[in-house]
Amino acid sequence: MSALRIKPKQLLLFLMMGLLFFLSFSLMSGLKKRNMSAVFESSGVKADIGIRRFSFVQTHGGEPEWELRAEYAEMFEKEQKATLREVAVTIQTGNGLNLKLKGNEGTIDTAKKDFSLRNRTALMEIMLGNGYIVKTSGLKWTNESRELTTDGFATISGPQVEVEGTKVRWSLGDQELIVSGDVKAVLF
DSSP, X not given: OXXXXXXXXXXXXXXXXXXXXXXXXXXHHHHHHHXXXXXXXXXXXXXXXXXXXXXXXXXXXXXXXXEEEEEEEEEETTTTEEEEEEEEEEEEOTTSOEEEEEEEEEEEETTTTEEEEEOSSSOEEEEETTSOEEEESEEEEETTTTEEEESSOEEEEOXXXXXXXXXXXXXXXXXXXXXXXXXXXEEO
16 A cells, blocks of 8 residues: 655645635635724714715706815715715805805705705804805705704804804895894994
8 A cells, every 4th residue: 555645845835825725714804894893883874875076056946056065975875965074165145146155074965955064173154255254163054945044153244344143044035144142243
């Protein structure tokens, strides 16, 4: 009878192949587990899609009313919402005035066309085309009523006036701006 003889080189090659297979399998299964747990730990809900340079235009009466642009958006189709980062919005008013809004973060309801913006570090500055500036930490656009409302304290300053209050509501339909709650006004 002849005995099976394995040469040292063959044994070494066999052991290296086995070790390589084991390491590859361990690494791949470990990475899959780590990625899944990171997704659940960070937000709890995973976005359906991520979009760079997101843009959304809303029309009213056949004319563009506002345009929202974001550096990055995460879309959640089931909830019909998107979370936004580094957001800029331009709103066209009925009298030709442009409102320019910028925020670090925001959300948009893609079904209702409502959006909200916030700044994490400093107050948002809403530049009006007539020289007035509104400063607030955040605001919300309600598309059905075509209204902007601030989220907390707000200041409106212009060439000869400064007004502050805890809430500002601006109705684009009737061009009405209302400041309420601890209102203070200074005329220059």
